[in-house]
Amino acid sequence: MGKNKTTSGKREKKKQQLAVDASEAPVSKKKKQTAEISKESDTEKPQVKPEDPFNIEDLTPEERRVFERKLKKERKKEQKKLQKEGLAVETKTEPAKPSAGELALQYLESWSNKSPEWKFQKARQTWLLMNMYDAEKVPAEHFKKLLPYLVGLKGSARETTIKKAEEYMKEYDNRETEEESDEQRTERIREVLQLLC
Structure with a gap:
């Protein structure tokens, strides 16, 4: 039995040492940003405007999808607004090629x-x-x-x-x-x- 106590004691010491090493290890910027973002609540998140120069690569995949959906919705609203005002929105149509x-x-x-x-x-x-x-x-x-x-x-x-x-x-x-x-x-x-x- 004495042997079991020493092995389990060694395991505990190793776990504690690993936990200390992990807390002292440098954390990458992306992990820090992810941790900070997850700590913020949804109401505290800053609203990103499409005009703002923003590096999309810094966002997580889920945030990126949300951001792109918002941009798409805003573009559709603008198109509808222009159509109501009577201004035709030019769509990307190529001119007809000659036969x-x-x-x-x-x-x-x-x-x-x-x-x-x-x-x-x-x-x-x-x-x-x-x-x-x-x-x-x-x-x-x-x-x-x-x-x-x-x-x-x-x-x-x-x-x-x-x-x-x-x-x-x-x-x-x-x-x-x-x-x-x-x-x-x-x-x-x-x-x-x-x-x-």
């Missing part, structure tokens, strides 16, 4: 005006070559500007354009009835073939 057709026609315009900003773009040229027979996609004024552009075609683009025009011409020659839109298309095909052949 591929619009970009291709702008590309053609830039080329025809010999603009110094003009730069060859394969995608724009491809769109123009694929849609040049469609009067709705490429209006007559743009088609007139496209013809001189076609003169400068080289390599496979030129060969492919000629082949497609010949195929379209054979297809239209085999048709018995022609509509008005078909006549415009046929006329465009003839112009392209005369120009490139």
Whole structure:
């Protein structure tokens, strides 16, 4: 039994020593702040305004969530207030991007005006070559500007354009009835073939 008393006495002394060491050990700033905040009551906590320069990183996760919720509520209140006053709140909407057709026609315009900003773009040229027979996609004024552009075609683009025009011409020659839109298309095909052949 004497042995048990000495072991339990040693344990007690170790526990006391650890408690003394822990109280003397330096406490990190974050632990001090957490301890101080937990001591304060909810009514004593200072109200943080969104305008105040405040380091959010110093807050505990729960305090951070509360702070962010308050900010969100205040923003919503401001938006509602402005809407009631008749001032439309600008939302983050990106301006509509121009379609591929619009970009291709702008590309053609830039080329025809010999603009110094003009730069060859394969995608724009491809769109123009694929849609040049469609009067709705490429209006007559743009088609007139496209013809001189076609003169400068080289390599496979030129060969492919000629082949497609010949195929379209054979297809239209085999048709018995022609509509008005078909006549415009046929006329465009003839112009392209005369120009490139």
